[in-house]
Amino acid sequence: MTTSTAPVGALLREWRERRRLSQLELSNRTAVSTRHLSWIETGRSRPTAQMILRLADDLEVPLRERNAMLLAAGFAPAYPQHGLDDPELADVRDALRAVLAAHLPHPALLLDRHWDLVEANAAATALLDGCAPHLLVAPVNVLRVSLHPDGLAPRIANLPQWRAHLLGQVRRRAERTGDPALGALLDELTGYGGGTAEEPGPGAVVVPLRLRTADGELALFSLAAHVTTAADVTVEELVVETFHPADAATAAALRRLGTG
Incomplete structure (x- = not known):
């Protein structure tokens, strides 16, 4: 599992920037207001697990990193990681x-x-x-x-x-x-x-x-x-x-x- 000491808002901003999207563009794609996105990214608002997964899905974040985002926000991972022989x-x-x-x-x-x-x-x-x-x-x-x-x-x-x-x-x-x-x-x-x-x-x-x-x-x-x-x-x-x-x-x- 990938771990990070960065807060969830910083991780979401990093992925948004990696996908070369502005907050307005992500807002239009996800129907989440730019104000709320800004508050999440700056840590003024704590997103729910559902919100994290909603944004991560639109940003095409790998499952491993989605789990890391959830952990950074204090939630349990949503996706299992089994061994191939399990x-x-x-x-x-x-x-x-x-x-x-x-x-x-x-x-x-x-x-x-x-x-x-x-x-x-x-x-x-x-x-x-x-x-x-x-x-x-x-x-x-x-x-x-x-x-x-x-x-x-x-x-x-x-x-x-x-x-x-x-x-x-x-x-x-x-x-x-x-x-x-x-x-x-x-x-x-x-x-x-x-x-x-x-x-x-x-x-x-x-x-x-x-x-x-x-x-x-x-x-x-x-x-x-x-x-x-x-x-x-x-x-x-x-x-x-x-x-x-x-x-x-x-x-x-x-x-x-x-x-x-």
Whole structure:
């Protein structure tokens, strides 16, 4: 659970400013008067739990941070946070694992909010051959594995382009969530270097990961999915990232790797 010593009004103002909304704009969206919003933000008025959740929902505040707001105001958290192996998450867990298994022979990952690996299918783990053991000690961060000089980076044929894509993802999530751990991760990944990105080639429709393997160069593009109806902190923060062949040669190579 994220904790904060800031009062709830300051937290709400921080999220409003992060979403680049004025008090008037938020007032129009939520039907809460600007005067009342101002009093909440300055601490002159103590919001109810319902008001906090109403504003947080419109500001698209993550469930983890909504709980932190409630705690800052003296209320109990509204959203549970179970472990993935807890009985309460059995149906979600089974569904996510079924997605990973069904995606074979193509790689698929289950990640948390910091891109730490939760689970992966066999096709994904097979691509990690040659990475330094210290990068594969849990919790395994897939971005660190991708861009570290002892990881996949030497085998990524279009490293500058793929690096720019990954750094952009981290930067946008850090800005959207305000998570300081993501800011630290971005600084770390940037420090690895890797060149300046080039524009995608003429006619390109995706930015591929071009990975050199013993079976030849694989060209992969990724899709990300999450549980859109999550009411649990853990479930909301899980992301399934699936990789798909960007050309026929890669599709054939992945089929060969799968049968092997």
